[in-house]
Amino acid sequence: MSKYEIKANLSEKQIESDVSGFFGWMSKGSPFRLLDIDEQLTGADKKFYDSGFAFFMQFKVSKGLEPASKVTPSTRSNRSSLESIREFRQKHGLDDDPTLYFGLRAMAKNASDYQHNILMEYANQQYSQAFYVAPLHLDKDDYYNCLFDSANRYRVHPYDYKRYKLYRRDWVSHVGNIPFLKEHISIVPHERVTTHNHHYSYSATGCDIGWHSPEVISEKPNRLSDVLRKEIDICLNENRLLNLNDLSDKLVKGYDQGDWQQNDKPLERIQGWARKIYEQHRIRMFLFLGNREISEHHREL
16 A cells, blocks of 8 residues: 555445445434335335335445645656546645545446446436445544434434424425434536546545546535435425336336336336346445325425
8 A cells, every 4th residue: 555545444335234224214204215225115105105216326435545745746657546636636726634535446247338327327317316425434433433423323303204294394404414424425427437447536524526537526515415405305396206107117117127027016116126236236226205295295385
């Protein structure tokens, strides 16, 4: 490891498991739900949730870099591309003490396209949004402390039904204040690639996102809490929650039906298809489920 690299000891599977579990906890017994591809609903829940919107997430481990001002970049012709990230962030005055980053995944054996491009297919659609999710921590103990903080672990909002009824529209704003979600960067892929030799870089506060080869994507906060708050608000206020039959048709259309059958219920069909996407590309889907009557009432307030 080079002098400017900062060791990280987290894993993608650990991050994926923790975020998935947190989504399940925070939406338990609520009028809206973030449903994992492997989670099963009760019979009553299946009758209640009749519409949805899909979120696709690729979980990444953040790695760290010391600033160029602290460790002078190499001038060798065959130097690492990570040196260019450090120089780029210094040149543009981006927060870099430290710089966090992750790289794209190489194309899998027998894959038809890069994982990045597959993820991008579901970004900025009327029925789905897609983004990378990575922690703003490098150390597993620091990460676990933000997850299990005793002061915040058992908050009742934002998905508590009574609070939703009492505050009506205000509950969405609480998503942006959930401590655990604020500890992750969230980046929507913005262009297709023909190689995996690209990186995203960002600050430890979830700001100053760079794309390499070099471009400043955003200097604003792009934490998971910020993105979810924005996307959920759009879902509810712009009527993007689709009937589950329609959502199933849009998501599954064009794919070999495989183990999920046309006569399955739409929710089971979507989940079966999403498990295949996960197996092939390690992209995990969560359904933001709701009830159309409640959603329409929300917009009227």
